[in-house]
Amino acid sequence: MSNTAKLKILIPILLVAFFGAHAWHKHEQRENDITGTLQGKELDEISGITASGINDNLYYVENDSGDTSRFFSIEPDGKNHTTIYFKGDPKERQGVADCEDIAVGPGPIKGKSYFYDGDIGDNYAVRPYITVYRMEEQKNWADTGVKHAVAVPIHFKYPDGPKDAETLMIDPIEKLIYIVSKRKDSVGVYTSPLIYKTNDTLILTRRCKLFFEGIKPFKWITAGDISKDGTQILLRSYDKVYYWQRPLNQPVWKIMLTQKPQELPYTMEKQGEAIGFTPDGKGYYTTSEGVYSPIYYYKIPGK
Numbered sequence: 001m002s003n004t005a006k007l008k009i010l011i012p013i014l015l016v017a018f019f020g021a022h023a024w025h026k027h028e029q030r031e032n033d034i035t036g037t038l039q040g041k042e043l044d045e046i047s048g049i050t051a052s053g054i055n056d057n058l059y060y061v062e063n064d065s066g067d068t069s070r071f072f073s074i075e076p077d078g079k080n081h082t083t084i085y086f087k088g089d090p091k092e093r094q095g096v097a098d099c100e101d102i103a104v105g106p107g108p109i110k111g112k113s114y115f116y117d118g119d120i121g122d123n124y125a126v127r128p129y130i131t132v133y134r135m136e137e138q139k140n141w142a143d144t145g146v147k148h149a150v151a152v153p154i155h156f157k158y159p160d161g162p163k164d165a166e167t168l169m170i171d172p173i174e175k176l177i178y179i180v181s182k183r184k185d186s187v188g189v190y191t192s193p194l195i196y197k198t199n200d201t202l203i204l205t206r207r208c209k210l211f212f213e214g215i216k217p218f219k220w221i222t223a224g225d226i227s228k229d230g231t232q233i234l235l236r237s238y239d240k241v242y243y244w245q246r247p248l249n250q251p252v253w254k255i256m257l258t259q260k261p262q263e264l265p266y267t268m269e270k271q272g273e274a275i276g277f278t279p280d281g282k283g284y285y286t287t288s289e290g291v292y293s294p295i296y297y298y299k300i301p302g303k
Helices: 003-031 252-258
Strands: 032-037 046-051 059-063 070-074 080-086 101-105 114-119 130-136 145-149 152-157 165-171 176-181 186-193 201-203 205-211 221-226 232-237 241-245 262-264 272-277 283-288 294-299
Touching: 046 221, 046 283, 059 101, 080 130, 101 165, 101 221, 114 165, 152 186, 176 221, 176 252, 186 252, 205 252, 232 252, 232 272
Parallel strands: 046 101, 046 272, 080 145, 152 201, 165 221, 221 272
Antiparallel strands: 032 294, 046 059, 059 070, 070 080, 101 114, 114 130, 130 152, 165 176, 176 186, 186 205, 221 232, 232 241, 241 262, 272 283, 283 294
């Protein structure tokens, strides 16, 4: 076969390979993509992200220690919508001490969607109690400007002494609040019922301890989420994302204790302390502390 004839065959093959590789690269970008950046210098200590239960394409984020009792609604591209304020603890100078994670799920009224804000950070493990605030979600949180929400607080104490924690999750199946501690070599998993009286102080139930391989502080657990249908679980550290699929007849804590988690894709962030499922459970978002931090989207393999 002449060189000219060979080129006539080879060039189309190379072109197909090139465009195929380009298409696969685009596909891979969709599996793991930066959808935008946090906008505004006030979003500088983000430590929590969760999807709205009533507004499409809307997510909530919040700052941790140093901020007041408020959170923000944004789109995945980082576009700001509303700043929502609520009345916190009058004993705290700024209303809250250290809000570290947020979640959306069911509550006392069937069919309603509720936002939960976990004032659960305790770097030195000295707080006499921690607080979770529950607020009924409002459609106008998708508007722009400033809104005010009515918060119903519940105070918690640990059965085994104060802990630092940055993970708040809501189990929509067993109707439980989940809190996972952060700093020790093994972290504790604690629960309490979703239904409670305003300003009650309850003792959390310790369910189990989880051990993750790695080096401190990178292995510390900094956020988590349970999917809207309750069938998937995420925990994250500073350098890894852990994932479990949950049979509906098993408690979340037992799945995390007895099943080895799958490690999902994750791009190392400056100080990643936020993770949240998309409403359909097919992917998740992460972001980090720091002004104008990127917002990452990841597709869950097989979903």
